[in-house]
Amino acid sequence: MVLVLGGAGYIGSHAVKMLLDRGEEVIVVDNLETGHIEAVGAGVKFYNVDIRNYEALKAVFEAHAIDAVMHFSANSLVGESVKLPIKYFDNNVTGANVLLRVMSEFGVKKIIFSSTAAVYGEPNEVPITENCETKPESPYGESKLMMEKMFKWVDLAHGIKYVSLRYFNVAGADSSGTIGEAHVVETHLIPLVLEVPLGKRKAISVFGEDYPTKDGTCIRDYIHVVDLIDAHLLALEYLRAGNESDIFNLGTGEGFSVKEIIDISRKITGHPIPVEIGPRRAGDPSVLVASAEKAKRILGWEPHLSNVERVITDAWRWHKGHPEGYVNS
Ligand code: UFG
Helix, strand or coil: CEEEECCCCHHHHHHHHHHHHCCCCEEEEECCCCCCHHHCCCCCEEEECCCCCHHHHHHHHHHCCCCEEEECCCCCCHHHHHHCHHHHHHHHHHHHHHHHHHHHHHCCCEEEEEEEHHHCCCCCCCCECCCCCCCCCCHHHHHHHHHHHHHHHHHHHHCCEEEEEEECEEECCCCCCCCCCCCCCCCCHHHHHHHCCCCCCCCEEEECCCCCCCCCCCEECEEEHHHHHHHHHHHHHHHHCCCCCEEEEECCCCCEEHHHHHHHHHHHHCCCCCEEEECCCCCCCCEECECCHHHHHHHCCCCCCCCHHHHHHHHHHHHHHCCCCCCCC
């Protein structure tokens, strides 16, 4: 049985669906701070529990024979984390500590968790490999790096094996159109761009066009959420096969500029999507592109859906069908 923490969130809900499709038994824990109960599949055992609540989390482990944990419960907004670092250290770091305590008490020895490209900060080289220096520029990135270090030491002491997956820019949605990205406060480029053809905003702001890139806008590596979860399923197999803890980047190795994303969105939606050029957003590195060679080599991962046309087409299907997210769905 796999315990999915944060299974009501954007990425976690895709994990739940894909685990169920594989025939895995799944239970979900989520505090619904940013998640949506509607995103959890019907019939899935759900606990409205905050992972920092030791007693409540312990009760979940008591009630089920959990073999592995997938951990998606975290706050993940770079900008917010700069303003509210304590919130990030509390939820992400304290949450991980409580979780590790419960896992060690119950002898649960396998965990796959979400890390981030934000651990690298402004990279010294591109594409970024797992060996690149980690120097986060936000409390969010720092909190994820701290989590990675906690897992390393706890593995040494208690033999809890982990796979840390450093995500680049996750986007898109399951092709069913039933689950997708629905943040109350949206900050990510693709869902914001798609709000224009939905009639929810007049134009998309481009945060800076004076970066040292081909068209002056930032370059990112966009990975389809379904490919991302495929890597989690492979990581689960990897841990079940008795392999050692490890860290992997998840990206495609290909970068797209903000203007390219807007252009492709225009083609897919048939909407002119007007642009407003604004100032740079603090803390945005100019280029973030992954080398995912290690995940390919060791996990046997191959992203199949991560071309940006497919990513935006799938995101557009979800947003068109759910312009207000899960409200009234
Ligand atoms: N952008 C705009 N206008 C917008 C929103 C975003 O121009 O309205 C630009 C940003 O400046 C950036 C690019 O679009 O250049 C992508 O921005 P996102 O906010 O979609 O994604 P980030 O690259 O900032 O964030 C991602 C992950 C984070 C992770 C971070 C690492 O979503 O979880 O990479 O830097 F921490």
